[in-house]
Amino acid sequence: MPKNLEHAAGLERAGELKSRIQDYLDVEKSIETGFRMRERSQKNKEKIMRYFNAKEADWNNWGWQMKNRISDVHILKNFIPLQDFEVKELDEISRQFRWAISPYYLSLIDTADYRNSPIYKQAVPDIREIQNDSGYDDPMGEAETCPAPTITRRYPDRLIINVTNQCGMYCRHCQRRRNFEQKDTHASMANLVLALDYIRNNEEIRDVLITGGDALMLSNSVLDWLLSELDNMEHVEIKRLGTRTPVTLPQRITPELCAVLARHDPLYINTQFNSPMEVTPEAKKACDRLVKAGVVLGNQAVLLKDINDNAHIMKKLNQELLKIRVRPYYIFHAKQVKGTAHFMTNIETGLDIMEKLRGYTSGLAIPTYIINAPHGFGKTPLLPNYMLALDDEELTIRTWENRVIKCEPMEPDKMKSGF
Numbered sequence: 020m021p022k023n024l025e026h027a028a029g030l031e032r033a034g035e036l037k038s039r040i041q042d043y044l045d046v047e048k049s050i051e052t053g054f055r056m057r058e059r060s061q062k063n064k065e066k067i068m069r070y071f072n073a074k075e076a077d078w079n080n081w082g083w084q085m086k087n088r089i090s091d092v093h094i095l096k097n098f099i100p101l102q103d104f105e106v107k108e109l110d111e112i113s114r115q116f117r118w119a120i121s122p123y124y125l126s127l128i129d130t131a132d133y134r135n136s137p138i139y140k141q142a143v144p145d146i147r148e149i150q151n152d153s154g155y156d157d158p159m160g161e162a163e164t165c166p167a168p169t170i171t172r173r174y175p176d177r178l179i180i181n182v183t184n185q186c187g188m189y190c191r192h193c194q195r196r197r198n199f200e201q202k203d204t205h206a207s208m209a210n211l212v213l214a215l216d217y218i219r220n221n222e223e224i225r226d227v228l229i230t231g232g233d234a235l236m237l238s239n240s241v242l243d244w245l246l247s248e249l250d251n252m253e254h255v256e257i258k259r260l261g262t263r264t265p266v267t268l269p270q271r272i273t274p275e276l277c278a279v280l281a282r283h284d285p286l287y288i289n290t291q292f293n294s295p296m297e298v299t300p301e302a303k304k305a306c307d308r309l310v311k312a313g314v315v316l317g318n319q320a321v322l323l324k325d326i327n328d329n330a331h332i333m334k335k336l337n338q339e340l341l342k343i344r345v346r347p348y349y350i351f352h353a354k355q356v357k358g359t360a361h362f363m364t365n366i367e368t369g370l371d372i373m374e375k376l377r378g379y380t381s382g383l384a385i386p387t388y389i390i391n392a393p394h395g396f397g398k399t400p401l402l403p404n405y406m407l408a409l410d411d412e413e414l415t416i417r418t419w420e421n422r423v424i425k426c427e428p429m430e431p432d433k434m435k436s437g438f
């Protein structure tokens with residue numbers, strides 16, 4: 020082939036591939052991330068610190084962040100220009116549902132445009148929580164799959180221990196909202212001991228998820244004890260913690276906590292970033308510390324209307340996560356939880372997002388889209404369909420670019436001889 024034509028086909032294809040990403044490149048620069056909005060959140064932080072008369076060391080202390088969580092609209096309105104009707108609504112909701120925002124998470128809100136802020140929507144109650152009562156309190160029937168105190172078992176080889184109902188923040192879209200109407204309570208030691216007995220006596224359990232609430236609301240010493248008990252069971256191969264603190268309270272990820280976690284490998288932490296705005300320098304620092312402690316990080320996003328129900332935003336979120344070494348694991352279709360109907364999306368929206376991830380970005384940035392079957396029958400993946408037909412003669416597939424390709428079934432006993 021003449022030298023000048025050598026790369027012609029490759030160049031043409033490259034041009035075609037470049038055109039595949041143009042619509043994303045056109046909007047990418049306008050997608051806000053925690054890093055891009057740094058200046059604004061720093062200003063918010065200074066204002067909040069002045070209000071609380073706090074020092075930098077207070078801000079960086081998770082105890083201070085927890086103690087000064089904002090859960091009163093009359094304090095919130097010092098930072099966000101709420102209108103009178105909103106103050107009234109928030110007062111009304113507060114009588115029924117708890118809410119609490121850490122000063123840190125509050126600092127991420129764009130106060131000039133708070134009604135459209137994905138941070139505000141996740142943290143501050145909306146009147147629709149009490150106006151629309153469609154949905155269920157316990158859509159997954161967790162109460163029905165509880166063989167021992169604090170345990171939810173829905174699969175053959177793994178289970179959940181719910182160690183607390185406490186969280187750094189009470190996400191408005193929470194699937195366990197029914198648990199946070201009450202006060203903060205950790206599981207009693209007696210119940211944890213019963214839960215551990217159950218695991219000890221059921222040797223097929225090889226994977227134990229400690230969650231809640233938020234697993235990292237437990238003290239370092241209780242976590243250390245619980246993880247040690249699990250380490251002492253030979254059949255428990257891995258442990259996982261469910262926590263949203265890297266997102267809502269990254270100050271919780273202290274060197275002391277990481278020293279504890281480092282003693283209990285193999286340990287996985289799944290967290291929940293839902294917006295690229297949540298991927299901040301503070302979140303990165305928390306994740307860096309966890310990775311250095313040998314923890315493997317994953318993300319379980321929830322598909323939420325007007326927060327991340329858009330392929331470009333979801334792609335940016337997952338790419339931002341890879342930069343801080345958090346591997347996208349699941350995107351959950353929102354459950355029909357009473358008080359959260361305004362967050363729900365159509366399944367088509369989720370499938371469209373999946374369609375626009377595969378091929379268009381790193382496989383590492385592609386989580387599995389999951390819908391939860393009713394009655395606790397388990398997580399079920401939903402996927403665009405890529406296999407159109409298969410018989411003895413022929414396989415028909417559809418590629419990420421929507422090319423329909425017929426080929427030989429690529430199976431060992433159907434291989435034709437070459438030449």
Ligand SMILES: *Cc1c(COP(=O)(O)O)cnc(C)c1O
Pocket residue numbers: 171172173174177178179228398
């Ligand atoms: C989600 C969940 C698990 C873990 O499921 P994976 O798909 O392994 O992440 C285990 N037990 C219960 C009850 C769950 O809800």
